[in-house]
Amino acid sequence: MPDVYAMINEVDEATLDQVAQAMEISAADPQHLDMLRDYLSDLGLDKGAEAPTGGEARARVLEIGCGTGAISRVLAGLPGVREVVGADPSAALLDRARSLSSTRSNLSFLQADGRDLPLPEADFDVVVLHRVLSHVPGPQTLLAQAHRVLRPGGRLAVFDGDYSTITLATGPTDPLQTCVDAFIPAYITDPWLVRRLPALLDGAGFTHGRLRSHGFAQIEDPGYMLTIADRGAEALVAAGRIGQALADALKAEARRRVSDHTFFGHIAYASLTARRATG
Numbered sequence: 001m002p003d004v005y006a007m008i009n010e011v012d013e014a015t016l017d018q019v020a021q022a023m024e025i026s027a028a029d030p031q032h033l034d035m036l037r038d039y040l041s042d043l044g045l046d047k048g049a050e051a052p053t054g055g056e057a058r059a060r061v062l063e064i065g066c067g068t069g070a071i072s073r074v075l076a077g078l079p080g081v082r083e084v085v086g087a088d089p090s091a092a093l094l095d096r097a098r099s100l101s102s103t104r105s106n107l108s109f110l111q112a113d114g115r116d117l118p119l120p121e122a123d124f125d126v127v128v129l130h131r132v133l134s135h136v137p138g139p140q141t142l143l144a145q146a147h148r149v150l151r152p153g154g155r156l157a158v159f160d161g162d163y164s165t166i167t168l169a170t171g172p173t174d175p176l177q178t179c180v181d182a183f184i185p186a187y188i189t190d191p192w193l194v195r196r197l198p199a200l201l202d203g204a205g206f207t208h209g210r211l212r213s214h215g216f217a218q219i220e221d222p223g224y225m226l227t228i229a230d231r232g233a234e235a236l237v238a239a240g241r242i243g244q245a246l247a248d249a250l251k252a253e254a255r256r257r258v259s260d261h262t263f264f265g266h267i268a269y270a271s272l273t274a275r276r277a278t279g
């Protein structure tokens, strides 16, 4: 089954609701916010700045693949950010993004595929790709567009999951891991992308820094990891591998572990920041 996010304009309303909820749940998690702030601090966006000439030094930021806008909203509130544009191919997700950000005057949204941006060259100081590139067939094309819309010297920040390592297992042959095994191909185009990220950025003409690893473990209150168990169980039903009764039992097992304090879920994320050359 192809990645739901890569065919976002073809999915049914129920699937769209589910992915929209998963985005908001995961972006609201304090661990997730810490990872976001951590790599954004590499760009200095957590600090306000006055240009030496007295002009505007705060950044104009583009988030490609903004979905419901959860990350764009955080970006728009940072002291070093003047304005944020969130771009996504899904008009339905952008409707949600607009209503969730209606009080922010420095945030706007644009319906666009990141591989074909209707934006002028050198228009942004910063481009952010948060959990997007691993969903996009042809990530090189999207990176070429990010490079084009960045001003010379502008910064790119990429954050994605090393999704081949997602785990819900607490031991060998753990049945909950079958949910992960089904989730990965149904929701991620390239679960190994993070491992090729430095080479991909080099190929797109960026100069990159050090790849940073961010561990995300959910044990108590595992809102996001439960969405993976649920979506994986449903993917097994959709693929005809199991019946609904077993899917419901897998979901119930995940919740039993939460109430018994034996639940464990982990995703290894990674971030990499890079610069467009000034010459």
Ligand SMILES: C[S@@+](CC[C@H](N)C(=O)[O-])C[C@H]1O[C@@H](n2cnc3c(N)ncnc32)[C@H](O)[C@@H]1O
Pocket (backbone or CB within 6 Å): 005, 006, 008, 023, 024, 027, 064, 065, 066, 067, 068, 069, 070, 071, 087, 088, 089, 090, 093, 112, 113, 114, 115, 130, 131, 132, 135, 136
């Ligand atoms: C996992 S969601 C991440 C959303 C948001 N960045 C966040 O972290 O909350 C992936 C997003 O990538 C978007 N997407 C998929 N293909 C895309 C493409 N070719 N160009 C831009 N965005 C794309 C999807 O519509 C979806 O909103």
